[in-house]
Amino acid sequence: MITVAADLADVDDVKKRVAALDVHIGLFVYDAASAPIGPFAETTEAQLATAAAVNVVAPLLLTKLFSTPMIQRGSGGIILMSSLAGGQGSPNLATYAATKAFNTILAEGLWKELAPLGLDVLVCTPGAILTPGYEQAESARRAPGTLSAAAVAEQALEALGNGPVVVPGVVNKMGRFMMTRLLSRRAAIGIMAKNTGGLS
Ligand SMILES: NC(=O)c1ccc[n+]([C@@H]2O[C@H](COP(=O)([O-])OP(=O)(O)OC[C@H]3O[C@@H](n4cnc5c(N)ncnc54)[C@H](OP(=O)(O)O)[C@@H]3O)[C@@H](O)[C@H]2O)c1
Numbered sequence: 001m002i003t004v005a006a007d008l009a010d011v012d013d014v015k016k017r018v019a020a021l022d023v024h025i026g027l028f029v030y031d032a033a034s035a036p037i038g039p040f041a042e043t044t045e046a047q048l049a050t051a052a053a054v055n056v057v058a059p060l061l062l063t064k065l066f067s068t069p070m071i072q073r074g075s076g077g078i079i080l081m082s083s084l085a086g087g088q089g090s091p092n093l094a095t096y097a098a099t100k101a102f103n104t105i106l107a108e109g110l111w112k113e114l115a116p117l118g119l120d121v122l123v124c125t126p127g128a129i130l131t132p133g134y135e136q137a138e139s140a141r142r143a144p145g146t147l148s149a150a151a152v153a154e155q156a157l158e159a160l161g162n163g164p165v166v167v168p169g170v171v172n173k174m175g176r177f178m179m180t181r182l183l184s185r186r187a188a189i190g191i192m193a194k195n196t197g198g199l200s
Contacts, residue, residue, distance in 0.1 A: 008032050009053040011061045018065065027077040027160075028066040030059040030103075035096040037137060038200045048095055055099035060106065067110075067119060074118035077160050080107045082125045084172060085196070087180045088188040092199040097192075100125075104165070111164035122163040124156040127172035137199070145171025 002021060006014045034054040036047040059080055070076025085093055086100025107123035114121055128134060128143040129152050152168045159166035167173045179188045 008058045009034075009050055011053075011058050014058070014062065015065055024069070024073075025066050026070075026075070027079070028063065028070075029079045029081075029156075030062060031081045032058070033081065033096070033099075033133075035093070035133065037096070038092055040092075040094055043095065051095050051099055055096070056102050059103055063106070063110070067114065070119050071114070071117050076118070077120045077122070078107070078110070078114075079122045079124055079156055079160060080104075082107070082123050084125055084127045084167070084176055084179070085192070086125065087176060088185060088192055091189070091193045091197045093196045108164045120161045120163065122156065122160050122166060124152065124159075124166050124168065125172075125176065126152050126168050127175060143195070145169050145175065147172075 002023065004017050004021070006017050008014060032054055034047075034051045036043045036051050063078055063080070067076065067078060070078075080103040082104040083097070083100040085097040086102075086104050088097075090097035104123050104125060107121050110119075111121040111123075126147065128146040129149055130146060131149050147169050155168040156166055167176050179191065183191070
């Protein structure tokens, strides 16, 4: 295994480091995220720019970088990590949720577009996962359907090739169906507000 430490907010640097490696990448998983939590009014421009860089620019340009040789070889896999938060507006997580929506829509489009070229693209939209970031969030409480990171990873890998979307866990599948298919946008945002509105 080769490990490369890099700042994903600096994609040009990441690309240089990748170019220095002589490896074939068969599966690209973009998992990192920057999540400015709390009222938009109190979020700095720097935090917003970092969230856009890490959650939008990096997965977009690295998907371009890694998909190019995959398309040439006619095979490869790409998994982008999104979130149930990206299914509707999420007060006090508005920027993070919007960046996750970008990943969902990007992966859905590429799933269809790149399948004839031999690539499997998948977006993973989990609910709460017991990760360091989740546990350290000031107002985090164990939400219904919370999963381990291992369970989410296993379900995402199992779903690769059966995209475009995987929602790990039964509770989260039901939640996504309700929020995105049954409820009005206003109602869905209202429910999110009950969960995220107090985040600081
Ligand atoms: N946890 C949840 O409840 C939950 C729910 C839905 C979706 N997700 C998604 O699942 C994925 C993982 O979330 P998580 O909870 O594991 O997040 P996390 O605990 O906050 O960890 C974020 C990871 O991203 C890395 N990262 C952030 N900015 C970076 C940068 N500029 N350069 C390089 N690495 C950077 C962090 O590295 P360092 O540790 O070195 O800073 C860390 O490994 C994310 O895409 C998130 O949106 C999580």
